[in-house]
Amino acid sequence: MxxxxxxxxxxxxxxxxxxxxxxxxxxxxxxxxxxxxxxxxxxxxxxxxxxxxxxxxxxxxxxxxxxxxxxxxxSERIDLRQVALPAMEKLHQDLGEAINLIIRDGDEAVYIEKLQSIQPVRLYTTIGRRTPLYAGACARAILSFLPPTEREDYLKRVELTAYAKGTITSEEALRHSISETRNKGYTVSFSELEDFTAAVGVPIFNHLGEVVAAISIAGIETNYTEEHLAVFIPKAKEAALDISLKLGYRPEV
Incomplete structure (x- = not known):
């Protein structure tokens, strides 16, 4: 101009x-x-x-x-839900699966926004639902990227309880999943919170590089084949990065 x-x-x-x-x-x-x-x-x-x-x-x-x-x-005035919604809506339009946004609250994850699946069989997760940080892809995406001391403190005190047939209930398996998540930048869950459900979870970072939330694509387990995951995973990572950038995050070069 x-x-x-x-x-x-x-x-x-x-x-x-x-x-x-x-x-x-x-x-x-x-x-x-x-x-x-x-x-x-x-x-x-x-x-x-x-x-x-x-x-x-x-x-x-x-x-x-x-x-x-x-x-x-x-940072105080940013509404995470409003920032994340455009990326969530794009995911929803592209895939038709349920899209969830969660934040950490102590030792739990809280769903603060979601877009319902358009598939015939749906998941009925509600806003405000609480889950443990170790169970489910979205929550574990946050757990995996907590500062090492916070993560270790959590792992020492948490009691791993089964919520569904695929819930991780051993510390060794949980540590392995956390390591994989940190290496790959995402995590996948199968029947961890509810039987026959699956999800892809990716962390969201703020301007300080701290994990502040996570986004997930979720649906019925039978739809989460390797072929579908090859599409879901990069789209979820792209959406999470888009939200993180809007929060001021700058990836390491």
Whole structure:
């Protein structure tokens, strides 16, 4: 747009450099931005005065404390359900299966949004339903990506109870599943919460890289053959990444 203020645009170009760099010197900013030295000098002064940039004793710049305040406000005001719904609706339209969104609440997972399957035989999971973190693909996707100490504390105190014929009830099997989930980026469950049901679960991450939720595609077990999973898994991963990116997540390069 012709109405864009050149100084504002260039200031944003400088601030954007700190998405991939924690600290930068004056000369590094000039080199990376391609902005003339005198302009960079003036803009850095203004950005520092406004609290948008900080300069340490070594003369290196980093994002200022004001960004932390803005970050907290943004994260507090984001409605996860609203952010996730477009990706969930796309999955639902593409596959016709039930699509679930869950978050962690202590040692449990809570369903906070779902789109019902259009298949003749349906799952009737309700919003507000609680499940243990170890049972079901969606919940275990969260468990698998918790910080190591939190995950270990949970594994030490949890009592593995069977909910259906496929529920994981041994610590060894659960640890193996967690390891696989972390390696593959998703998990699959068969008859873990209810007999003859299946699901693909993928974690969702926030701007800090923390797991904050998970999304799943769920339905009747007979529909989750290798052929169908080859379609479901990449679509679920794509949807989860889309939601994570909207929450400010930046995958490691």
């Amino acid at each position: 012709q109405s864009k203020n050149k100084t504002v645009v260039r200031s944003m170009e400088i601030l954007n450099l700190f998405i991939n760099h924690a600290k930068l010197t004056f000369n590094e900013i000039i080199e990376l931005s391609g902005i003339p030295k005198t302009s960079v000098y003036r803009m850095l002064q203004s950005l520092e005065e406004m609290g948008l940039l900080d300069k340490d004793a070594n003369g290196k710049y980093s994002l200022g404390i004001l960004f932390l305040r803005f970050g907290h406000l943004v």
